[in-house]
Amino acid sequence: MTENASAAATPLRVLLVDDHAMVRSGFRMMLSVEEDLEVVGEAANGAEAVVVARDVRPDVVLMDVQMPVLDGIEATRRLVAEDLGRVVILTTFDRDDYLFDALDAGASGFLLKNAEPEQLVEAVRVVGTGSGILAPEVTRRVIERMTGERPAPPRPAPPGLERLTDREREVLVLVGRGLSNGEVARELFLGEATVKTHVSSCLAKLHLRDRVQAVVLAHQAGLITPAED
The missing domain is CATH 3.40.50.2300 (Response regulator)
Structure with a gap:
């Protein structure tokens, strides 16, 4: 425990x-x-x-x-x-x-x-x-x-997406690709605590409950393409 x-x-x-x-x-x-x-x-x-x-x-x-x-x-x-x-x-x-x-x-x-x-x-x-x-x-x-067998047209951008900083948007895309905080940190050469802060900011600005919803939003909003996955 x-x-x-x-x-x-x-x-x-x-x-x-x-x-x-x-x-x-x-x-x-x-x-x-x-x-x-x-x-x-x-x-x-x-x-x-x-x-x-x-x-x-x-x-x-x-x-x-x-x-x-x-x-x-x-x-x-x-x-x-x-x-x-x-x-x-x-x-x-x-x-x-x-x-x-x-x-x-x-x-x-x-x-x-x-x-x-x-x-x-x-x-x-x-x-x-x-x-x-x-x-x-x-x-x-x-x-x-989602990106291969079940392609779906992107939905309108959710409210708040335009409020994300460039870094927060990068983090959201990587979270949407299924990366953990540690993997995002290595990808962007950031500290894991910094990534956690960015994730929390994304969730707050987009009115999302957790990173599960962030994964769905990133795909539905067209932020991630099959090529990126």
């Missing part, structure tokens, strides 16, 4: 959503040993997730995509609309198109179902403290599909 996690006054509250009880049980075992995390509920489908979330008010929701009654995408949209927790989508890559829909619905992160326990725990902590997270494999796979 990290020092910051140990110092947390209140455990992050987690809701597990998956139609397979064994999967939920596995995630519960992974998270229950962490003192700064608390599993406060489970749901077997999206509709049930919304009901449970209204009751337990989780900080983070680990959300499967393919479920009966109500899928994870629509459930994410409803949870975000009611501010019932930040959603991390768990994916197996079998339907990449779901990822784009979930991003539009407001998901704060993506993680592979076969991720190591440490990755799952870290994802919950990162998203629960207000940031977004994309597994590197997910980022690159999504970008490949």
Whole structure:
């Protein structure tokens, strides 16, 4: 456990959503040993997730995509609309198109179902403290599909884009390509703390919740072309 996690006054509250009880049980075992995390509920489908979330008010929701009654995408949209927790989508890559829909619905992160326990725990902590997270494999796979097999016409430039400095725009483009803060720092010969400041400024000026939304915006606004990826 990290020092910051140990110092947390209140455990992050987690809701597990998956139609397979064994999967939920596995995630519960992974998270229950962490003192700064608390599993406060489970749901077997999206509709049930919304009901449970209204009751337990989780900080983070680990959300499967393919479920009966109500899928994870629509459930994410409803949870975000009611501010019932930040959603991390768990994916197996079998339907990449779901990822784009979930991003539009407001998901704060993506993680592979076969991720190591440490990755799952870290994802919950990162998203629960207000940031977004994309597994590197997910980022690159999504970008490949977005720029290759699923080209889409650029949308009108979002409000605030003209307020970015040249450096902030450079940082936004690299974040949109899936680079971490450390990778952006090496690419631009900057300190990682400086990159973090630029990312925060971009999010504030563009009224984005996290870097996950920044990835989507960079592509939808036409800031990144297939050649750049």
